[in-house]
Amino acid sequence: MTEAHDEYALGEVGECPQCEQRYLFSQTDEERHCLTDGCKGTLTVVYRYMLETREKAEKLMNELADLCNGGRMSDIAKGIEKGVARQHRTLQQQMFSAMLVAMRHWAAQAAKGPGYYDARNEYTVKTAKRIMELVDNSVHVPLI
Numbered sequence: 001m002t003e004a005h006d007e008y009a010l011g012e013v014g015e016c017p018q019c020e021q022r023y024l025f026s027q028t029d030e031e032r033h034c035l036t037d038g039c040k041g042t043l044t045v046v047y048r049y050m051l052e053t054r055e056k057a058e059k060l061m062n063e064l065a066d067l068c069n070g071g072r073m074s075d076i077a078k079g080i081e082k083g084v085a086r087q088h089r090t091l092q093q094q095m096f097s098a099m100l101v102a103m104r105h106w107a108a109q110a111a112k113g114p115g116y117y118d119a120r121n122e123y124t125v126k127t128a129k130r131i132m133e134l135v136d137n138s139v140h141v142p143l144i
């Protein structure tokens with residue numbers, strides 16, 4: 001890992017924050033701009049450990065979905081309560097932030113309108129929207 005995230009080196013992966021496309025950086029400054037047609041994004045360096053963390057988080061959400069697909073909700077709730085309670089309090093704060101990210105996603109679906117959800121997840125997106133309003137639409141929590 002290099003020091004500054006703004007700098008990049010040959011062969012490093014750049015990611016566009018607008019279209020999420022990834023490109024390998026070359027040595028030219030032009031390569032810093034997103035190559036996707038019509039996109040004006042500026043690529044930022046994304047390191048292997050960042051990609052691994054994203055993949056782990058995605059895998060965790062798939063595991064949670066699998067658990068919810070067939071598991072009794074009361075058993076899942078007991079496991080979640082026990083698992084949350086025994087975490088370090090600073091980590092609990094970070095876990096809450098992670099859960100707010102899910103709320104932010106659903107709230108965004110609610111904001112886009114009825115074409116982005118239906119009766120099966122309407123309660124989820126509309127309730128998530130209310131929760132995000134409660135936290136001023138921020139997923140950031142104090143890290144103490």
Ligand SMILES: [Zn+2]
Nearest residue numbers: 016019034039
């Ligand atoms: Zn782009």
